[in-house]
């Protein structure tokens with residue numbers, strides 16, 4: 001199990017170096033917010049407004065956003081803002097009354113899914129969506145055992161935090177949770193053997209559960225393995241592992257909170273790259289472009305027993321304003337052809353980082369798909385270096401480029417900008433990275 005990595009976090013010991021206005025806000029924040037909150041960067045950022053892929057501070061400085069996947073169609077997209085405002089001015093109530101907004105949205109969203117996954121339940125956050133998926137999986141299978149990857153993150157509820165090893169040693173995993181190594185090609189015999197490697201991991205975890213009298217309920221994976229370090233190749237590698245969990249009576253839950261809503265470029269959902277139809281799909285973050293909406297898509301047969309034995313109601317989840325925001329996101333993804341953009345700009349950016357890796361020893365493996373890239377950062381000894389990654393992230397922030405690092409050691413640059421990121425934006429990111437790396 002790993003320890004939580006906070007290499008990019010603000011350290012209050014640096015507060016003395018901040019200008020007076022920033023220091024004052026930092027100090028007020030620290031006086032009133034719960035201590036577990038963290039802030040990014042040695043020198044915190046404080047934005048005033050944002051548009052597209054840019055954020056602006058009160059002094060008028062412009063920042064390039066290569067990090068935020070929530071505003072997937074661009075910060076403060078006017079069509080999302082208008083949809084929220086119009087609906088908020090007309091009606092906003094819970095989902096126990098008939099309303100066109102939720103039904104219309106479900107029809108629109110499910111049209112992006114395989115025919116078998118044909119039911120939608122809405123929540124406010126990805127954590128709630130995963131929590132609900134766990135309850136459904138337990139209920140449907142009668143099992144309690146869950147398999148997750150070694151540095152997975154799936155959310156904040158008690159049940160889900162106990163399946164999120166990236167939270168570290170102080171958040172113990174539940175007794176019926178088993179972890180498997182991430183599908184990292186470097187752990188497999190060859191890149192082509194990733195699928196066989198991952199299937200073996202899952203079969204070993206299932207056997208261990210069974211030895212301990214635990215019945216498997218589900219394999220739960222983030223389909224881009226973001227907190228594990230970003231693993232996307234070769235497409236199709238999940239198939240064997242999914243077959244293994246199904247043979248053992250468990251379900252496959254695809255967590256699309258990171259990969260979903262077109263970020264992969266080639267497809268709307270990460271699981272589609274693997275040629276699979278999940279039993280449950282969870283989603284969130286980009287769904288409302290920042291308005292809280294998340295959800296679970298399920299095969300109807302998986303919900304049957306849950307529907308008989310339980311009820312579902314979420315006070316805010318899927319209310320008309322949330323559905324208006326989410327519908328506008330689907331409209332914009334289509335009208336602005338953002339999947340195609342993610343594919344084109346993502347491929348350009350990946351090639352750019354590969355070229356940078358030839359010039360800078362600091363850059364190791366470059367991975368990912370569409371507008372979700374993972375770039376390994378190495379130290380002078382050629383080993384993964386969270387320290388150098390942290391220095392790079394903070395140096396980029398000083399050059400007004402927003403980025404972050406993650407992975408089990410914290411040495412993987414995580415690049416996942418809003419989807420309207422252009423070739424020119426990608427070139428700017430690459431150029432600034434090149435300059436910063438030359439002086440690191």
Ligand code: PMP
Pocket residue numbers: 124125126127128130153154155156222226255257258284285294
């Ligand atoms: N699943 C994954 C893969 C995530 O990355 C996250 C959030 N980082 C979640 C679930 C939880 O989503 P939320 O923060 O909306 O609860």
